[in-house]
Amino acid sequence: MTPVFHALAPASAAYPFLRKDSHRLLLLQGGVIALAGVLPDLLDPHTTLQARHVSFTHTLAAWAGFSALLILPAWKFAKTLPPSFWCIVSLSYLSHIFLDAISGGVQCLRPISSVLVGGPYVPFRYWLWCDVAALVTAYTLYRWLPVFRKRLSGKPQLR
Numbered sequence: 001m002t003p004v005f006h007a008l009a010p011a012s013a014a015y016p017f018l019r020k021d022s023h024r025l026l027l028l029q030g031g032v033i034a035l036a037g038v039l040p041d042l043l044d045p046h047t048t049l050q051a052r053h054v055s056f057t058h059t060l061a062a063w064a065g066f067s068a069l070l071i072l073p074a075w076k077f078a079k080t081l082p083p084s085f086w087c088i089v090s091l092s093y094l095s096h097i098f099l100d101a102i103s104g105g106v107q108c109l110r111p112i113s114s115v116l117v118g119g120p121y122v123p124f125r126y127w128l129w130c131d132v133a134a135l136v137t138a139y140t141l142y143r144w145l146p147v148f149r150k151r152l153s154g155k156p157q158l159r
């Protein structure tokens with residue numbers, strides 16, 4: 001999958017579980033989740049799709065390390081964001097490994113095992129369509145829906 005899908009798919013999937021009392025906070029939460037979703041590729045950029053097979057950032061060990069580091073922001077921002085949000089951020093990183101596993105495979109058990117987990121279940125020709133669907137969904141949830149809700153709440157109620 002492309003970085004666009006890695007970022008937007010978990011941000012859209014997490015939308016129902018995010019705080020929506022402030023649009024700025026909603027965008028911040030979605031942004032952090034999107035960043036976590038694309039982080040394995042940002043930490044270990046590669047030019048070939050095959051290179052991700054051996055990337056350490058695409059392993060369960062890297063996910064565990066990333067999740068452990070989330071304790072720091074979870075403690076720092078405990079009054080603003082609940083612990084469940086940081087669990088979602090952790091799952092967003094894990095979703096990257098899963099999505100790469102179903103779109104080619106990753107050696108996610110390294111350094112214990114170098115077995116390739118997954119395979120090309122989502123062929124490359126569908127990736128662009130996945131990106132388009134993710135873009136439309138994310139725009140609808142993070143831009144269009146808040147505006148629609150605001151307009152609805154601003155109108156006088158009919159009796």
Ligand SMILES: [Zn+2]
Nearest residue numbers: 040041052100
């Ligand atoms: Zn990747």
